[in-house]
Amino acid sequence: MEHWSRSAVLVASRLIHAGREEEFGRWADRFDQAARECAGGRGGMRLEQPNGLVHFIQRFESEEAARRWCDSDVRRRLAAEADAFSIEHSEIATGDRVQVRLPSEASVPKWKLWLATWAAVFPLLLVMNAAVKAVAGGLPQPAQLAITSLAMTAVLTWFVLPELRKRLRPWLFRDDKDGSLKKEPG
Template sequence: MSARVIDDPAGCLLVALRVRHADADLCADKLHALHQRLEQAEGFRSLDTIRRDGGLGTDYYSLARFDSVEALEKWRASKERQELLGGIEELAITDISREQAAGSNIWFRPIGTMPSTPKAPPLWKRWLLSMLAVYPALVLLVALLKPVTSLLPQALGLFIVAFILTGLTTAFIVPWLSRRLQGWLTS
C-alpha cells in the first residue's frame, strides 16, 4: 500500500483569488457550480475551497486534485473550464495566483500575491499631515478670495472657501504630501 502512495501520480492545482465583499456570495455560487461540473471530469478526485472574509476583499483558496497531471492538464485545457472560470475570474480584484504540483508529497509555497490591509500611520502623524495640507492652503485661499467673499454673506463666503479647500486637499495636496512623506508616515 505504501508503494502505491509513494508512486501516486496525482496532480494538484492551488488557486487563490480575491473578490469584492459585495461579490463574495456570487463568487461562492460560481465556485459551487464549477465544483459540480468538476465532479464529472475525467480523473477528478476532489476540490477543497476555503473562504476568508475580511480585509480588502473576500479571499478564496481552492485546491483541485486529479488522478494525474495529465488529467489536470486535460481539464485546464478544456473549453468548458475556460467558460466556467471566465465568470469567476471577472470578479477578481487582484491577480489570480495559481500553483501546480504533482505527486503524493505535495507542498505549495505560501501564496504571497494577496495584499494585506496596510497599517494606518499613528493618529498624530495623520493629524500633522492634515494640518500641513490644510492650514497653508486655507490662509492662501482666504487672502486670494477675500475680494469676492467679502461681498457675500459670511456663511456663503466660508462655504466657497471650504468647497475649494476640500477639493484641493483631497485631490492634490494630501496625496502629494503622502507620497513625499511616505517614509516618515510608515516609520
C-alpha cells in the same frame, strides 16, 4: 488502489472583489460541481479565509488529467466569468508530498500597505487635530496629541483600515508583473 506519486493537485486561489462575495459563492458552487464531473478528477475542497481569499484544492489521477481540466473549455469559461469579480493564482503540484505557497496577507508588498495606511491617516489626522484644537485647544500639546492619537488609532483599527483594505484588496494582492495574485514569498 491509487498510487499517490502519480496523482496531481491543482491549487487555484481567488481573491474576491469587495461586495461581490455572494456572486462569487454562486460561481464557486458551479465551479466545484464542474471540477467534480471532469474526467480524472478525484475530489477536492474549498478553503475560505476571512480576507476574501478562497483556495480550491482539487486532486486528479495524473498531471495530464489536471492539465486537461485546466485547458478545458468548461474551466476556461468559468475562469473568465470569475475574472469579473476575482483575481486568480493557480498551480499544479505532483507526487506523494505536495507543497504550495498560497497567497496571503504576507504576500502584499509593504509599500502598498504603507501607501494605503498613509492615505487613511493623513485626512483623519487633519480632521482630528482640528477637532481637538477647537474643543480642547487650552490643553498642553502632549495632552492634545494623546487625545488625537487615541481617537485616531481606534477609528483606524475598527473602521477605516478594515474597510480600506477590503476595498483595495484587488490592488494590494495583485502581482504588478502579470496581474495575478501574488503568492506568499518563500
